[in-house]
Amino acid sequence: MRRWFDDLPKYADDSSWHPKGVKRCRPEIFLLWLGLPLTLLAYFTVGAVLCLALGLNQTNMNDYFAFGVWIVVDLAVIALGAGAFFTSFLNYIVGKTELKPIVNAAVLIGFICYVGAILMLGIDIGQPIRGWFGFWHANVHSMLTEVMFCITTYAIVLTIELLPTVLDNKRISRVPEFGTMSHNLHTIMIVFAAAGTFLSFFHQGSLGGMFGVLYARPFAARGGLGIWPWTFFLFIWSAIAAGPSFTTMIVMITEKVSGRKLTTHNVKMLMGKISGYLLVSYMLVKSADTAWWVWVKLPSMGLTMDDMYHNPYGYWLMWFELGLFGWLPALMLLQEKVRESYGWLFLAMLMTCTGVALNRFIFTIQSLALPVLPFEKFYSYLPSWQEWGIASLVLGFGLLVYMLAYRYLPVFPQEPELNDK
Amino acid sequence: MVIDLDKCTGCGACSVACMSENNVGVLHDETDKIRSITWLRVYQIDNGKSFPDTEVAFIPRPCMHCQGGKAGTPGQAFFQEDPLLDSEAHPPCVSVCPATATDYDEETGIVSQIPTRCIGCRYCVAACPYHARYFNWYDVPWPKGTPRALSPFVSPRMRGVVEKCTFCYQRYQRARNKALVDGSEVGEMDYQTACTEACPSGAITFGQLQNPEHKVHKLISSEHTFRLLEKLHTDPKVYYMSKREWVRKMADNYVTRHKKLAQAAAGGGH
Numbered sequence: 050m051r052r053w054f055d056d057l058p059k060y061a062d063d064s065s066w067h068p069k070g071v072k073r074c075r076p077e078i079f080l081l082w083l084g085l086p087l088t089l090l091a092y093f094t095v096g097a098v099l100c101l102a103l104g105l106n107q108t109n110m111n112d113y114f115a116f117g118v119w120i121v122v123d124l125a126v127i128a129l130g131a132g133a134f135f136t137s138f139l140n141y142i143v144g145k146t147e148l149k150p151i152v153n154a155a156v157l158i159g160f161i162c163y164v165g166a167i168l169m170l171g172i173d174i175g176q177p178i179r180g181w182f183g184f185w186h187a188n189v190h191s192m193l194t195e196v197m198f199c200i201t202t203y204a205i206v207l208t209i210e211l212l213p214t215v216l217d218n219k220r221i222s223r224v225p226e227f228g229t230m231s232h233n234l235h236t237i238m239i240v241f242a243a244a245g246t247f248l249s250f251f252h253q254g255s256l257g258g259m260f261g262v263l264y265a266r267p268f269a270a271r272g273g274l275g276i277w278p279w280t281f282f283l284f285i286w287s288a289i290a291a292g293p294s295f296t297t298m299i300v301m302i303t304e305k306v307s308g309r310k311l312t313t314h315n316v317k318m319l320m321g322k323i324s325g326y327l328l329v330s331y332m333l334v335k336s337a338d339t340a341w342w343v344w345v346k347l348p349s350m351g352l353t354m355d356d357m358y359h360n361p362y363g364y365w366l367m368w369f370e371l372g373l374f375g376w377l378p379a380l381m382l383l384q385e386k387v388r389e390s391y392g393w394l395f396l397a398m399l400m401t402c403t404g405v406a407l408n409r410f411i412f413t414i415q416s417l418a419l420p421v422l423p424f425e426k427f428y429s430y431l432p433s434w435q436e437w438g439i440a441s442l443v444l445g446f447g448l449l450v451y452m453l454a455y456r457y458l459p460v461f462p463q464e465p466e467l468n469d470k
Numbered sequence: 471m472v473i474d475l476d477k478c479t480g481c482g483a484c485s486v487a488c489m490s491e492n493n494v495g496v497l498h499d500e501t502d503k504i505r506s507i508t509w510l511r512v513y514q515i516d517n518g519k520s521f522p523d524t525e526v527a528f529i530p531r532p533c534m535h536c537q538g539g540k541a542g543t544p545g546q547a548f549f550q551e552d553p554l555l556d557s558e559a560h561p562p563c564v565s566v567c568p569a570t571a572t573d574y575d576e577e578t579g580i581v582s583q584i585p586t587r588c589i590g591c592r593y594c595v596a597a598c599p600y601h602a603r604y605f606n607w608y609d610v611p612w613p614k615g616t617p618r619a620l621s622p623f624v625s626p627r628m629r630g631v632v633e634k635c636t637f638c639y640q641r642y643q644r645a646r647n648k649a650l651v652d653g654s655e656v657g658e659m660d661y662q663t664a665c666t667e668a669c670p671s672g673a674i675t676f677g678q679l680q681n682p683e684h685k686v687h688k689l690i691s692s693e694h695t696f697r698l699l700e701k702l703h704t705d706p707k708v709y710y711m712s713k714r715e716w717v718r719k720m721a722d723n724y725v726t727r728h729k730k731l732a733q734a735a736a737g738g739g740h
Contacts, residue, residue, distance in 0.1 A: 104607065104608060104609070104629045104630060105590075105605075105607055105630065106505070106607040106608050110592075110607075111502075111504040111505050111607070112504055112505060112595060112601060112603070112604055112605055113504050113601065115592035115593075115595035115596040115605065116592065116596055173591070174589050174590045174591050174630075175588075175589070175590020175591075175592070175605065175606070175629070175630025175631055175632075176588065176589050176590045176628075176630045176631060179569075179587075179588075179589045179590075180589060182569040182571075182587060182589050183568040183569050183589060183591075186569045186570045186571070186587055187568065187569070187570070188565070188567055188568055188569065188570040190565040191565060191566050191567055191568045191593075192566070193566065193567075193568040193591065193593050194568040197568055259566075259593070262565070262566065263562065263566070263596065263597050264538075264562060264702065264703070265536075265562040265597065265598070265599040265699070265702045265704050266562075266596070266597065266599060267702075267723075349701070350701050350702055350723060351701045351722055351723035351724050352723050356723070416596070417596055421599035421600075421699060421702075421723075422599065422600065422601070422698065422699065423720055423721070423722065423723055424513055424515045424529070424720055425601070428504065
């Protein structure tokens with residue numbers, strides 16, 4: 050199909066860099082598209098300069114809301130980026146090779162999520178120059194130490210996992226050394242998939258554990274198994290349930306925006322099925338955890354469920370998290386008819402991702418919003434425009450990397466074959 | 471530390487003395503109470519009744535220097551998430567710090583803070599239910615000349631780090647050094663916090679809780695003594711006293727709804 054811009058004069062031709070057998074839009078159009086992530090990154094830069102130069106007083110955080118939108122976004126994107134480690138694990142270690150057509154995309158999205166989160170955390174801490182103290186003066190008892198170590202090392206693993214896709218670029222692979230390197234990396238990828246699984250498993254858990262260990266904050270405090278609070282397991286579980294959905298959702302959005310088919314629907318259905326079964330099992334455990342918290346844990350702290358929900362953080366949050374964006378998408382994804390339909394599958398996956406992001410929001414913001422001392426006040430929080438600017442980094446950086454990767458790297462091996470037909 | 475709330479008039483002298491002793495600065499906008507720094511904050515509470523039955527009390531709140539956990543067998547709980555496990559001291563804020571910028575002194579029971587090691591992640595602020603930890607959202611605008619009047623024994627903190635009450639640890643260090651030179655022990659009156667000395671009504675008493683010779687040891691055995699949020703097992707070292715029951719009740723959370731239901735079930739309703 051010819052499009053209006055096909056007849057415009059060509060100023061530059063980068064088609065020799067495009068993956069084999071695929072069609073990409075003209076460079077001028079691509080440059081226009083790049084305006085979107087670059088605008089977001091400019092917004093981020095303004096926020097970042099203000100926060101670094103003038104301090105975190107540029108945010109709306111305070112001593113009651115010690116964490117804000119940045120931690121929510123960090124936790125959410127790391128959970129959604131779990132598609133990378135879980136898809137790699139299923140593909141390389143379990144041997145579920147049907148997922149091979151989507152594993153590159155999963156790794157790319159995971160890379161974006163993790164690197165974006167690390168960059169944001171660099172601004173979130175009050176003394177960014179001392180960020181390395183967490184490694185040098187590491188407190189082995191802190192869940193956050195474990196998170197710092199694992200996120201950083203896993204970002205390195207993701208970079209290595211992504212490297213073969215970069216080296217497989219049509220022009221880069223012409224260099225014999227790069228071609229050999231790419232081939233060798235492919236053969237040992239199982240090692241990195243295993244390392245990634247190990248690291249990601251633990252830091253997803255530690256991110257949950259970060260809240261579960263706050264034994265003096267009644268909303269976050271949960272029981273546990275051995276040395277691990279329940280939230281440790283719940284965060285892993287929800288991340289591996291939502292990760293495949295998020296990966297697939299991004300692929301579906303790319304298909305709609307580019308007008309090209311990138312993977313077969315069977316791959317998407319399989320990802321949906323994996324998400325669905327994991328989400329149902331997660332919801333069972335999460336519901337049990339909530340019931341135990343309401344009927345056992347809270348009364349032991351002299352509190353009831355009513356004390357835990359105040360407007361604007363009212364009961365609606367719980368019903369949305371567990372019902373509308375929890376059980377409902379879980380049951381939807383179990384239905385083959387839902388998975389067969391492109392639209393319904395997308396909707397169910399979007400709801401799954403929303404539910405997990407909402408869970409991260411609730412654990413961060415609601416845990417801090419509720420006053421613990423009986424004579425304390427209730428405060429609510431809205432991020433400042435500078436905070437939103439920094440939060441937009443993940444989106445801006447993500448779009449930029451994803452657009453460049455889609456244009457120049459063979460991310461979707463099925464694309465040439467599917468679009469030839 | 472024991473604070474007699476029936477003696478406290480809410481004058482704030484303890485807060486001022488604390489700020490002066492510990493080089494806590496005054497910010498441009500001190501009305502922004504959720505960002506200003508008050509190591510020892512004085513809360514005002516009332517019994518919720520209208521005039522003429524209204525009663526007011528003031529609760530000075532320094533850092534509670536929580537012990538958490540049970541003393542004795544260190545290392546049994548690696549992440550120490552359960553305060554009831556037999557483990558070394560486990561204040562809510564200490565085990566969470568990724569950079570070991572806060573620590574629990576087993577000898578004195580004081581929760582320390584090392585601002586120069588703090589990376590400003592604020593995880594400890596989130597962990598503390600007493601809001602006793604403060605983040606430096608701003609650089610302190612010291613007026614010209616005032617830095618010369620700062621105490622040389624306490625480092626002023628920079629923007630982007632967390633700070634808190636240390637029970638005037640510098641005073642303990644001085645007393646300990648003096649005792650070492652004299653070849654004696656640190657006596658009860660050798661080490662007193664600035665707030666204790668400043669309180670005009672003598673509401674604050676400071677000493678070693680476990681030492682039978684010290685006044686605080688006797689005070690905490692009173693039936694009118696209580697601690698804030700005891701149900702959370704933070705095991706604070708700051709005790710409060712009040713003969714007024716509503717004040718004591720205000721110190722912790724109670725399952726009022728469950729109690730009502732239980733009363734109704736027992737026929738005590740209506």
